Amino acid sequence: MLPMSDLGRALCIITGASRGFGRTIAKEFSRVVRPGSAFVLVARSGGDLRSLQAELTETEAGRAGLQIRCVEADLGLAEGLERVTxxxxxxxxxxxxxxxxxxxxxxxxxxxxxxxxxxxxxEVNSYLSVNVSSFLCLTAQILQAFPQRPGLRRTVINISSLCAVKPFSSWVLYCSGKAARDMVFRVLAAEEPDLRVLNYAPGPLDTDMQLEARSKSGDVQLRKSFSEMFSQGQLLSCEESCVKLMKLLMEDSFTSGAHVDFYDI
Amino acid sequence: MLPMSDLGRALCIITGASRGFGRTIAKEFSRVVRPGSAFVLVARSGGDLRSLQAELTETEAGRAGLQIRCVEADLGLAEGLERVTxxxxxxxxxxxxxxxxxxxxxxxxxxxxxxxxxxxxxEVNSYLSVNVSSFLCLTAQILQAFPQRPGLRRTVINISSLCAVKPFSSWVLYCSGKAARDMVFRVLAAEEPDLRVLNYAPGPLDTDMQLEARSKSGDVQLRKSFSEMFSQGQLLSCEESCVKLMKLLMEDSFTSGAHVDFYDI
Structure with a gap:
């Protein structure tokens, strides 16, 4: 298909939208959707979601009538997924x-x-449920709710990580969960040629998750290396990573199912 | 370390030992352990385990006093893992x-x-619990039960698959579960330099699982390709794959944490 200058009249469903990269995605995507678009913003924290909604309502897209629906949901529960769908x-x-x-x-x-x-x-079951099962099942539910039809473009994005392809000492749950998610999407891409499937590794973002990484990692070297990246200003802003994600989506030339890293673009 | 001519005075814990590749591993390993060794054979089916035990008791190792303990356990349950440990x-x-x-x-x-x-x-939680969580937690329990000490060699093996690194249409649970397992072991290898960690992909084995693959796969091409491999005699016997696994273990030159395929050896 041809490169797009925007994401079209879009329905964007964004999980983990209340903070960090998810919040930035919601804000940045709102600049590149056409009038008549709608956002479904999902997070556990309703308060943060509503403040994001208020922010978005004040943007150009918001004033042009962007529909925004907040869903306060625990994605570890089947009931949470169903409310999103x-x-x-x-x-x-x-x-x-x-x-x-x-x-x-x-x-x-x-x-x-x-x-x-x-x-x-x-502990392990609970981690995999929230980070892998809910990811697979929500994707499946959305694909069933919006089946292929002429004129409908469908894109599913996994916010992946370098950890999906490279082991990090003391990060066993995160690395194996991300590896599983990437593979779910590689299989999905093989099965559904009409679908656009992307594993996007956003790079080391300056978020609360990075703060947790550099303060809590059991591996001393890793903690040190994250701290150095932070103090040397090498962490990326969510905005700059989101710009690359949008570029990928609009150029639309990535191989469906591929793992694409911020630094590859 | 030097290549070994046997596995030493070993404690071998083998899950899924009642049938297929696990059963072959139990039989083949019994030929290459020294007197004073012990086997813990784990499966859901107690009857098949006991017939394997009877068979092993009749071998040279069995007559030389190989200890064999059968554990009938559901590895999807914490209680099952604990009985194995x-x-x-x-x-x-x-x-x-x-x-x-x-x-x-x-x-x-x-x-x-x-x-x-x-x-x-x-459904997804249940699959991941049996195939990923139990794998991680059993490995952790065994490592804790047998900590590093001078003179003790420790080897943990993940029976992996080509599916850990390559997506197969209609096999989303299997592929993503195997990808997660490989990554668990890559992280473990990075964390524990004294440990020998192996992801071994045994190749397309002529087992009940292959029968299921060629008769039930939702992807028609995949079913056809497995059926052709079967009819053209391209499936491997469990024995020939196990020989390569033992070669790997005895030569002991694999990179800890690596994914090693039958066809790589």
């Missing part, structure tokens, strides 16, 4: 020409400990 | 010089359906 169906219209799902929600897990300490199935 | 501790002695854990148990998941059909968190 239902909200997306409610705000979609016959004129929607692009459905985008941004699977951004995620957690580091306990990075203060090493692999040999993960003896408790309940 | 307890059995391993009971049969280990001060003379044990090599602890080997072979994480072979696993399931394909429902391969008749495509990714977009996986909307049910309960």
């Amino acid at each position: 239902k909200a997306a169906q409610e705000v979609a219209t016959d004129l929607t020409e692009h459905v985008l799902l941004v699977n951004n929600a995620g957690s580091l897990g306990d990075i203060s400990r090493f692999t040999k300490s993960f003896t408790d199935m309940t | 307890k059995a391993a501790q009971e049969v280990a002695t001060d003379l044990t010089e090599h602890v080997l854990l072979v994480n072979n148990a696993g399931s394909l998941g429902d391969i008749s359906r495509f990714t977009k059909s996986f909307t049910d968190m309960t």
